Amino acid sequence: MTENKTVEQFTFTYTEPESWKQVIGVEVNDEYFATEFDKMAKEVRRKVERPGFRKGKVPMETVKKDYGSDIKMETLDKIVPVAYKAAVVEKGIYPISDPSLDDLKMDEGEPVSFSLSIEVRPEVEAKDYKELALTEHKAEVTDDAVDEVVNRMLEQKAEFNKVDRGAKSGDQLKVDIVPLNDAGEPESEKEVKDYGFNLGAENNFKSFDEGLEGAAAGDTKDIEATYPDDYFTPELQGKTVTYKITVNEVTEKSLPELDDAFAATVKEGQTALELKTAVREDLMREEERKARQNAEDEVIVALVERNEFDLPPSMVEKQIDSSVAEAKQRYQHMGQEMADEDEKKFRELSRDSAVKSLQGMFLLESIRKQEDIEITPELLAARIEELAEQNKYDLEQFKQWTETGNEKERIAFELAEKLAIDFLISNAKIS
Numbered sequence: 001m002t003e004n005k006t007v008e009q010f011t012f013t014y015t016e017p018e019s020w021k022q023v024i025g026v027e028v029n030d031e032y033f034a035t036e037f038d039k040m041a042k043e044v045r046r047k048v049e050r051p052g053f054r055k056g057k058v059p060m061e062t063v064k065k066d067y068g069s070d071i072k073m074e075t076l077d078k079i080v081p082v083a084y085k086a087a088v089v090e091k092g093i094y095p096i097s098d099p100s101l102d103d104l105k106m107d108e109g110e111p112v113s114f115s116l117s118i119e120v121r122p123e124v125e126a127k128d129y130k131e132l133a134l135t136e137h138k139a140e141v142t143d144d145a146v147d148e149v150v151n152r153m154l155e156q157k158a159e160f161n162k163v164d165r166g167a168k169s170g171d172q173l174k175v176d177i178v179p180l181n182d183a184g185e186p187e188s189e190k191e192v193k194d195y196g197f198n199l200g201a202e203n204n205f206k207s208f209d210e211g212l213e214g215a216a217a218g219d220t221k222d223i224e225a226t227y228p229d230d231y232f233t234p235e236l237q238g239k240t241v242t243y244k245i246t247v248n249e250v251t252e253k254s255l256p257e258l259d260d261a262f263a264a265t266v267k268e269g270q271t272a273l274e275l276k277t278a279v280r281e282d283l284m285r286e287e288e289r290k291a292r293q294n295a296e297d298e299v300i301v302a303l304v305e306r307n308e309f310d311l312p313p314s315m316v317e318k319q320i321d322s323s324v325a326e327a328k329q330r331y332q333h334m335g336q337e338m339a340d341e342d343e344k345k346f347r348e349l350s351r352d353s354a355v356k357s358l359q360g361m362f363l364l365e366s367i368r369k370q371e372d373i374e375i376t377p378e379l380l381a382a383r384i385e386e387l388a389e390q391n392k393y394d395l396e397q398f399k400q401w402t403e404t405g406n407e408k409e410r411i412a413f414e415l416a417e418k419l420a421i422d423f424l425i426s427n428a429k430i431s
Contacts, residue, residue, distance in 0.1 A: 008029070009029045009032040009086070010028055010032075010083050010086060011026075011027040012026060013025030019309060020120060020121075020310055020311060021117065021118070022091075022117075022118050023117050024084075024116040024117075026113060028079060028111060028113065033079065037071060037072065040075045040078065041067075044067050044070075044071055048066075048067070072106060076112065076114075080101060080114070084099055084116055088118075093118070094120060095118040095119065095120055096119050096121055096315060097314045099118045100118075102114065102117060119313070119314050120312070122311065122312070122362065124363060124365075124366050126303070126307050126364075128306045129303055129306065129363070129367055129424060130427045131427065131428065132299050132303060132306070132427075132429065133429055134295060135298060135430070136430050137298075139287035139290070141283045141284050145283055146279050146280050149279045149283065150258060154258060157265065158254065159254045160253055162249060162252075163252045164250075165216060167199050167213065168213065168214075169200030169209070171198075171250055172197070172199070172250075172251045173196075173199060173247055173251075174196060174197075174247075174248045174251075176191065176194065176248060177244070178243065179241050179242070180222070180243065184242075197212070217248060217250055219246070220244060220247075221245050221247075222245075224240055224242050224243075225241055225242075226239070227239050227240075259272055295425055299424045300421070302428075303363050303364075304359045304360055307363055311359065316351070316355055319358055323346075323350045324347060324350070327346055361417075364421065368420045373419050373423065375412045379415065380412050380415065383411060383415045384398065384402055
């Protein structure tokens with residue numbers, strides 16, 4: 001669709017080649033451009049000097065002849081922002097990116113014209129959003145899952161007692177370990193004393209477990225280890241190293257009994273039965289959270305599939321930038337830096353999820369409007385109390401914190417999205 005509008009200094013032509021893109025064709029009024037050109041020429045003249053003329057006294061005809069092209073471009077630089085502002089105000093456009101200037105024409109005897117391309121927030125109206133296909137997600141907790149958590153608690157309280165026998169899986173050994181050079185001699189500067197080694201642990205080299213199985217205190221073993229090509233230490237990648245390992249001590253793991261005394265060490269006064277019940281409740285809450293998240297993800301995917309639309313590229317890039325920034329923070333917490341090649345791969349892998357996330361955001365906003373989902377002060381206050389209780393925050397302190405920055409607005413936005421998703425789930429076709 002093309003629309004023409006004329007204001008005092010400009011004639012505008014509006015076209016929308018994409019739902020997220022507006023192209024503003026601008027034709028500058030001749031008289032207006034000439035007036036601005038003369039103003040700019042006078043500014044240039046004040047700085048120019050020639051033999052026989054003082055600075056600022058060079059004839060205007062000479063200035064225009066010598067600097068005409070530059071003055072035209074400087075005049076254009078001044079006029080473009082004026083035209084841009086007039087166009088977006090007159091049309092009521094809300095740009096999300098800076099304009100790009102194209103199709104510039106400054107031919108002699110013809111009006112100056114150009115086009116301005118801008119990205120705008122897409123206008124989206126969600127359709128066919130009821131009875132979305134949704135798989136029923138049940139939250140379940142098995143006895144095995146409860147036992148696994150309780151066993152990890154017991155492991156944390158395990159004691160290791162010294163034994164006078166050969167080592168077996170599950171034992172903890174203290175060993176001196178030193179690499180051997182190509183001549184089979186120990187590299188003593190690299191020796192590690194009393195290194196704690198858990199026989200049979202998940203990430204052990206298989207050769208270490210096999211070599212130390214049955215070893216007793218005082219035994220010495222030569223054991224080869226071949227490192228994978230992607231090992232985190234570059235100088236060891238793909239290499240085979242022989243280590244001389246001396247066993248100093250073998251200790252056997254002893255787990256406490258799961259009784260009321262043990263349960264009381266986790267929480268004062270509770271019994272073993274109460275401990276297992278509390279574990280089951282914690283696991284159920286987590287399973288319910290996962291079930292809810294799965295339902296949310298599934299219903300958003302179904303919604304987007306029924307309402308696909310294009311997004312402004314700059315908006316997608318900003319979303320990806322945010323994901324990259326979070327990934328870099330995770331790398332830094334692990335003491336690493338994200339390599340340029342890794343960042344490039346991550347950006348491409350993140351693109352699809354960024355697009356779907358933004359599309360979902362726009363569609364949920366449309367549904368909130370269509371279904372008159374509003375966040376009243378009462379709903380917001382209840383949500384703040386709920387968040388404080390869930391996170392075990394002091395309610396009054398949390399309320400004060402929500403008054404800082406944009407926290408209350410953020411909570412309100414997230415609640416609005418939640419209510420829109422609740423609406424979709426309650427109206428979904430569940431199988």
